[in-house]
Amino acid sequence: MLKDTLKNWSWFYRSWSWYRGWQQERKAISELAYYKSQASKIGFIAPEEEKLTLLLRERLKQRGISPRPKEKGKLHIFLTYYINNWEVVLPKVLSRFGKVIEFEWRS
Structure with missing residues (x-):
């Protein structure tokens, strides 16, 4: 409140x-x-x-x-990071460029 x-x-x-x-x-x-x-x-x-x-x-x-260069939306991104504060937005932002697989390494 x-x-x-x-x-x-x-x-x-x-x-x-x-x-x-x-x-x-x-x-x-x-x-x-x-x-x-x-x-x-x-x-x-x-x-x-x-x-x-x-x-x-x-x-x-x-x-x-x-x-070879790929078209936008055709990338396959493996994202390894730990969520500290703002990092939670990374997968959403990067998904514009293609498939995103996340690995939050502190889990």
Whole structure:
């Protein structure tokens, strides 16, 4: 009941939305720093986009796979993630591009 009342106060709702956005941004920055630190500890260096594309093409070629562009709606997407906050919308958004199979890895 209190929650519904507070949502009807536009100034409170806007303030809460701003706060939650700020909170999520801080969390994302913190998580990025953590994973960069973990990668650094094991000596992992992610290749730049162009280099990564070339490496991926070469690896697929070695396996006899030659991908061809697909029409919108014809992709088959395997989505692996964990639901933290907004991620729940990913399958719906990606379904425009084709079939989506979800794997929520913390389940």
